[in-house]
Amino acid sequence: DAGVTQSPTHLIKTRGQHVTLRCSPISGHKSVSWYQQVLGQGPQFIFQYYEKEERGRGNFPDRFSARQFPNYSSELNVNALLLGDSALYLCASSLEERARIGYADTQYFGPGTRLTVL
């Protein structure tokens, strides 16, 4: 079963560098969201994209950016890395962005990318 995939699995960077994380949603899913999960905490919303448009942004600095491609895959970019950016970055996909009824907006998570900033 082709679930949400993310690459790379692990990444080690130094302060000041930039990083690009990638996500492929479940086939047919049009919405991708990004979350940051710091160790011992719940995931925190960063961005949502639907049909290649940004549909939501969390409380993160402008160093964080993202985009969605025509095939619905997505990239998360983080510039000028700080030690505090060390976390598990999770991607979640859903068929639709929001559903009044039914479950087309259920979010399924990928395995995440573990980013360590030294």
Place this chain on the structure above:
Amino acid sequence: GENVEQHPSTLSVQEGDSAVIKCTYSDSASNYFPWYKQELGKRPQLIIDIRSNVGEKKDQRIAVTLNKTAKHFSLHITETQPEDSAVYFCAARPPPFSGGYNKLIFGAGTRLAVHP
């Protein structure tokens, strides 16, 4: 903005006992409440969810209840098994004008340990 509080942070039960995890949310307009289970080093997996037009939902040993008036929802696991040991997260989805159409606000998590 929406805020979700989750209790307890850790929960230890004997195999076969029930476990209850409680969450409260702040935005009365939130309308969707999923629960995710995350095992060590793995992705969060949806185990059950409930929408604001329903008060209770059950799936085998797992049930969720929602009290919109009090703005709280709870996860109930009956007949717990060692494989239920994991971190459980509740989440709430606020309305679109709060910064995202399908944005989830998560609680801090509950570490459940089921002892044989």
